[in-house]
Amino acid sequence: MTKKRKEWVMGAVVSLAAILLCLVLGEVVLSFVLPDWGTFRYQADEDIGFRLEPSEKAMVNEHGFRDYVYSKQKPSHVFRIVGIGDSQTASCGFTAIPNAYLKVLEKNLGSLGNAETTYEVLNMGVPNYTPYEYLHMFTKYGVQYDPDLVLVALYVGNDIQAIPQNKDYIVFDGKLISRQALNLADHSEFEIRVWKWFHERKLYRILQRAQYANIWQAHDSAGQRGFNRLSIFLKEQSRTPSDQESTRVAWDDVQTNLLHIRKAVHDIGARLLVVIIPEEHQINVPLRKTSLQQLKAQAIDYDFEQWNRKLIEFGAAHDIRILDLTPGLAKAIEHERLYFKNDIHLNERGHQLMGEFILDFLVEQHMLATQGKAA
Numbered sequence: 001m002t003k004k005r006k007e008w009v010m011g012a013v014v015s016l017a018a019i020l021l022c023l024v025l026g027e028v029v030l031s032f033v034l035p036d037w038g039t040f041r042y043q044a045d046e047d048i049g050f051r052l053e054p055s056e057k058a059m060v061n062e063h064g065f066r067d068y069v070y071s072k073q074k075p076s077h078v079f080r081i082v083g084i085g086d087s088q089t090a091s092c093g094f095t096a097i098p099n100a101y102l103k104v105l106e107k108n109l110g111s112l113g114n115a116e117t118t119y120e121v122l123n124m125g126v127p128n129y130t131p132y133e134y135l136h137m138f139t140k141y142g143v144q145y146d147p148d149l150v151l152v153a154l155y156v157g158n159d160i161q162a163i164p165q166n167k168d169y170i171v172f173d174g175k176l177i178s179r180q181a182l183n184l185a186d187h188s189e190f191e192i193r194v195w196k197w198f199h200e201r202k203l204y205r206i207l208q209r210a211q212y213a214n215i216w217q218a219h220d221s222a223g224q225r226g227f228n229r230l231s232i233f234l235k236e237q238s239r240t241p242s243d244q245e246s247t248r249v250a251w252d253d254v255q256t257n258l259l260h261i262r263k264a265v266h267d268i269g270a271r272l273l274v275v276i277i278p279e280e281h282q283i284n285v286p287l288r289k290t291s292l293q294q295l296k297a298q299a300i301d302y303d304f305e306q307w308n309r310k311l312i313e314f315g316a317a318h319d320i321r322i323l324d325l326t327p328g329l330a331k332a333i334e335h336e337r338l339y340f341k342n343d344i345h346l347n348e349r350g351h352q353l354m355g356e357f358i359l360d361f362l363v364e365q366h367m368l369a370t371q372g373k374a375a
Contacts (some may be wrong), residue, residue: 010016014145015201015318017242026203027201027203028341030223031341038070040053040054040055040058040060040177041058041174041175042125042171042174042176043064043171043174044170044171045138045140047135047140048133048137048140049133049139049164049169050171050176051064051126051127051150051259052064052065052066052090052125052126053174054128057070057177057349058111059096059097060222060229061332063141063374064141064150065122066090066091066100066123066125067097067099067122067123067124067126067240068073070120070122070145072145073142073145074120074145074146074191075118077116077117077118078116078117078118078119078120079118079119079120079148079149079180079368080120080121080122080145080146080147080148080149081102081105081119081141081148081149081150081151082122082124082138082145082147082150082151083102083123083124083125083131083151083152083153084089084124084125084129084130084134084137084138084142084150084152084157085125085134085152085153085154085277086125086127086129086130086153086155086158086159087125087126087127087128087157087228087345088125088128088153088345088346089101089102089123089124089125089153090123090125090126090127090374091123091125091351096348097123099348099351100123100240100351101228101325101327101350101351101352101354101355101356101358101363102121102122102123102125102151102354103121103123104351104352104355104356105119105121105355105358105359106119106120107355108111108359109121109359109368110354112363113367119368122147123198124137124141124142125153126329128169128176130158130159130164131152131154131159131253131254131257131258131261132164132253132257133164133306134257134261135257135260135261135264138261138264138265139150139264143264143268146268146313147268148269148270148271149270149271149272149273149362149367149368150261150265150271150272150273150276150360151273151274152252152258152261152272152275153269153274153275153277153359154274154275154276154277156232156276156277156278156279156282156307156308157229157232157279157280157344158232159254160232160245160251160254160307161231161232161247161250162246164253164271166321171184199366201371228291228295229279229291229344230279230281230291230292230295230297230302231243231300232247232279232281232307233279233281233303233304233306233307234301234302234303235301235303235306238302239303241300251310253344255314258274258314258318259322262318262319262320271321272320272321272369273321273322273323273358273361273362273367274310274311274315274320274321274322274323275322275323275325275354275358276311276322276323276324276325277328277346277354278325278326278329278330279337279344280339280344281304282326282330283310283326283329283330283338284333284339285332288304308324308326311324312324312339314320320367321367323355323358324363325357325358328353328357329350329353329354329357333352336349337349
């Protein structure tokens with residue numbers, strides 16, 4: 001080997017070693033700086049499909065909820081609310097437990113000045129849940145806490161079009177693995193473990209977060225139009241026949257599960273409140289215009305309020321109280337950021353406003369009565 005070639009090889013080795021050292025140091029630093037927002041571990045559940053595994057680092061309590069620990073035996077002076085939803089409710093996206101909207105609601109309830117009543121708000125939100133999982137989470141676990149009020153949070157961004165996640169994901173060594181993205185039959189256990197390890201790294205999470213905008217833009221290409229974030233807001237006549245059918249099936253699934261939840265809640269003599277959490281494009285007009293431009297789409301083909309109207313009409317027809325957070329958040333977002341940048345999740349300010357809006361609604365609608373439960 002010539003001297004020049006040896007110098008080239010040595011330089012390459014040193015460069016690779018430096019890169020590796022930087023990656024290791026970056027991962028170590030991020031492990032101390034960043035919370036474990038992306039390192040939830042899951043456990044299989046035969047009735048729901050999956051739920052969170054208890055973890056002190058990920059702030060998941062011993063009962064599998066991203067919340068503090070509450071006794072299943074409810075004291076007589078306690079008015080208890082059980083909140084169920086997906087990652088918006090579980091407060092993903094660097095939002096700590098005390099700043100999640102359900103905890104904001106709990107704190108604000110405590111300031112009402114009712115000395116005879118203590119309010120508890122339990123967060124049973126789980127990332128990747130859909131209305132199907134909401135139903136089974138409540139009927140299996142939520143009822144055990146004897147709630148006076150059940151709050152179901154529907155996120156317009158995916159709850160209307162998502163299939164039950166238990167049909168699409170399996171739990172492997174604490175991680176959710178999509179059957180479509182990773183077929184276990186086609187991969188060795190070693191390959192799956194390497195895949196899982198890589199996705200657990202903080203550096204990967206940061207890069208993934210920074211690239212969300214590019215990822216969505218790629219999905220928004222003409223060939224992938226059915227998968228972009230705006231597709232749920234397409235008007236019926238602007239959808240393809242297959243998309244019309246899949247959306248109809250998903251909407252029927254939402255209605256069916258809400259009716260089952262309503263019955264389960266009423267069977268224990270509690271009240272039910274369904275809260276609508278908007279997708280950012282519904283309230284962020286500049287973002288909406290930018291996304292439409294990237295899609296080369298016409299605004300006339302979209303109706304950004306259609307699902308809110310349908311949910312409100314459904315609630316009125318079936319005696320289900322609906323709180324649509326869209327108008328309040330739309331007014332606030334004109335002056336401040338409510339979602340994390342390049343992320344679908346609300347930030348701490350968004351959670352704070354949600355908790356305040358929900359409290360105002362509960363008080364106005366007299367849903368905090370403590371003299372027994374109401375059907």
